Amino acid sequence: MELTRELSLLETATFSRRFPTREREEQGNCKVMIKTKNLTKVFDGLVAVDNVSLEIFKGETVALVGESGSGKSTLARMLLNLITPSAGEVIYDFDPKELRRTIQIVFQDPQNSLNPKMRIGEILREPLLIHKMGKGKERVRELLLMVGLPADYVSRYPHELSGGERQRVGIARALALEPQCIVLDEPVSALDVTVQAQILKLLRDLKEKLGLTYLFIAHDLAVVYQLCDRVVVMHQGMVVEEGSKEKMFFAPVHPYTQKLLSSTLEIKNQLFS
Numbered sequence: 001m002e003l004t005r006e007l008s009l010l011e012t013a014t015f016s017r018r019f020p021t022r023e024r025e026e027q028g029n030c031k032v033m034i035k036t037k038n039l040t041k042v043f044d045g046l047v048a049v050d051n052v053s054l055e056i057f058k059g060e061t062v063a064l065v066g067e068s069g070s071g072k073s074t075l076a077r078m079l080l081n082l083i084t085p086s087a088g089e090v091i092y093d094f095d096p097k098e099l100r101r102t103i104q105i106v107f108q109d110p111q112n113s114l115n116p117k118m119r120i121g122e123i124l125r126e127p128l129l130i131h132k133m134g135k136g137k138e139r140v141r142e143l144l145l146m147v148g149l150p151a152d153y154v155s156r157y158p159h160e161l162s163g164g165e166r167q168r169v170g171i172a173r174a175l176a177l178e179p180q181c182i183v184l185d186e187p188v189s190a191l192d193v194t195v196q197a198q199i200l201k202l203l204r205d206l207k208e209k210l211g212l213t214y215l216f217i218a219h220d221l222a223v224v225y226q227l228c229d230r231v232v233v234m235h236q237g238m239v240v241e242e243g244s245k246e247k248m249f250f251a252p253v254h255p256y257t258q259k260l261l262s263s264t265l266e267i268k269n270q271l272f273s
C-alpha cells in the first residue's frame with residue numbers, strides 16, 4: 001500500500017516535469033510531426049526495418065532503443081530520406097521540400113562526422129551557405145554561444161577540441177538551419193559519464209528554449225530515462241513495444257523490453273531506494 005502510494009507520487013512528479021510540452025499546452029492535444037506507415041528496408045535479403053508504423057509528436061522526445069543491429073539507424077535514415085524505403089512511406093506534417101532544413105541529425109562520433117580539414121567556423125557556416133542563409137558570421141557566433149563554446153573556437157580544427165566540445169559543434173551544426181526536429185543517433189555514447197551529463201543537459205535546455213522535437217537513439221536506458229517522454233523498442237527490425245517512459249520503465253509488457261530493462265535494473269533500485 002505504502003509502496004503503491006510512493007510509486008504513483010514519483011510518476012506524477014516526473015510526468016509533470018516533462019509534460020506537457022509547450023506545443024501540447026497551446027493546442028491541448030498532440031500534433032503528429034512525422035508518421036511512418038509500414039516502413040520496411042531490405043539490404044541484400046536482410047530485413048533491417050520490418051513494417052514499422054509509428055508517430056513522432058511535435059515537441060516530444062521519443063527514444064528509439066534496441067540492441068545493436070536492430071534497425072534504429074536505418075529507420076532514422078529513412079525518416080531523413082537519406083536512404084529509400086523498400087516499402088511503406090514516411091508522412092510529414094510539413095512540406096517535404098523543407099525536409100533538409102526541418103529535420104537534422106547528430107551522429108554518435110563527432111570525430112568522424114566533422115570534416116577534420118575544416119575549421120569550426122567553416123563547419124558551421126557550410127549549411128548556411130548551402131541553404132543561402134546569409135554569410136552567417138553573426139549566426140556562427142550565436143550558434144557557438146548556444147552550445148556553450150567560446151566564440152574564438154571558429155578558428156580551431158576539430159582535433160583541437162575535446163570529445164564533448166566536438167559533440168557541441170555537431171549539435172551547433174544541426175541547429176544552424178533552425179530545424180524543428182533533431183535525430184540524435186547515440187549522441188553521448190562515445191563520451192565519458194561526466195561529459196555525457198553535460199551534453200544531456202545542453203540538449204534538454206536547447207529543447208526547452210527552441211521548442212524542438214527529438215528522436216533520441218540510445219543503447220543506455222539510464223540516459224533514455226533522463227531525457228525522454230516516450231520510448232519505442234526495436235528488436236530485429238520490428239517495433240515490439242512503445243509507450244510512455246513511465247509505462248516502459250515500470251510496467252513493460254513485451255519480454256524483450258523486460259530483458260532490456262533487467263540489464264539496467266540498478267536504475268530502478270536507485271529510484272525506489
Ligand SMILES: Nc1ncnc2c1ncn2[C@@H]1O[C@H](COP(=O)(O)OP(=O)(O)OP(=O)(O)O)[C@@H](O)[C@H]1O
Pocket residue numbers: 043044046048066067068069070071072073074075
Ligand atoms: N547500407 C547497408 N547495407 C547493408 N546492410 C546494412 C546497411 N546499413 C545497415 N545494414 C544492416 O541492417 C541492420 C540494421 O542496422 P542499423 O545500423 O540500422 O542497426 P542499429 O540498430 O542502428 O545498430 P547500432 O546500435 O549498432 O547502431 C544490420 O544488420 C546492418 O548490418
Ligand SMILES: [Mg+2]
Pocket residue numbers: 072073074185
Ligand atoms: Mg545505429
